[in-house]
């Protein structure tokens with residue numbers, strides 16, 4: 001969808017009036033499913049999510065999803081990219097709320113397909129609040145978050161008996177602001193996972209060192225986790241603080257820190273992940289693309 005605002009185009013196809021200008025009567029069969037699509041590859045969506053998609057009359061999907069997902073969209077459904085990606089026409093969050101609500105009020109089954117899990121840095125909280133305020137029945141279908149995809153794909157546990165009993169999830173754009181908060185983070189002793197943090201790796205690593213973290217603490221940057229072209233780069237906190245750990249791709253990446261990363265395993269890469277529902281040729285081709293790469297920063 002390019003050119004004019006995609007949200008306006010959606011309105012043209014399913015107007016909320018009856019054609020003579022009178023508003024449609026809210027229809028009780030309208031329903032919204034917030035569906036977690038997983039980390040980007042089309043075979044990591046859940047079966048429940050796939051079933052919701054199969055029944056969808058309207059699909060509002062994030063731009064970051066692999067185009068192969070389109071193979072799952074029912075042919076009759078109105079499908080609309082409302083995701084956020086630099087340099088492209090984007091829908092405002094308020095437009096997304098309005099679209100979900102208006103289509104549901106018209107009696108349609110709406111799927112709001114979101115990357116990873118809808119409730120982890122996915123604005124799922126805001127979307128559920130908007131639906132609740134409008135009295136729209138909805139459900140949230142969880143998805144595999146980048147956190148789980150990154151650890152499983154790169155090959156380390158997030159928790160490990162006697163080593164890491166806590167997982168702290170951070171947003172790279174909003175790091176701790178006080179010395180006490182940094183010290184608490186270091187003292188937590190678990191695994192730290194930083195979403196949206198590939199640009200702040202060095203600053204974050206320096207702050208952790210400044211507040212008492214061990215320079216030898218293992219770190220990893222996992223990019224495009226569980227997708228074709230996955231890359232994982234392992235290093236130490238000291239090297240990351242020195243600027244040695246840089247993204248290898250333009251794809252999304254998650255930065256991990258913690259002793260649990262010492263307990264690595266090496267998943268066999270040749271396992272075939274066949275989806276449970278028929279997918280289009282484009283989905284199959286996407287899965288067949290490229291292997292995974294592993295690097296060491298130093």
Ligand SMILES: C[S@@+](CC[C@H](N)C(=O)[O-])C[C@H]1O[C@@H](n2cnc3c(N)ncnc32)[C@H](O)[C@@H]1O
Nearest residue numbers: 039116117122145146195196224225252253254
């Ligand atoms: C707006 S957040 C959405 C997170 C999503 N709701 C989830 O649960 O994974 C986007 C960030 O998630 C991370 N991310 C998403 N998919 C990823 C992937 N396949 N590999 C690595 N990181 C990913 C990146 O840090 C990216 O900047």
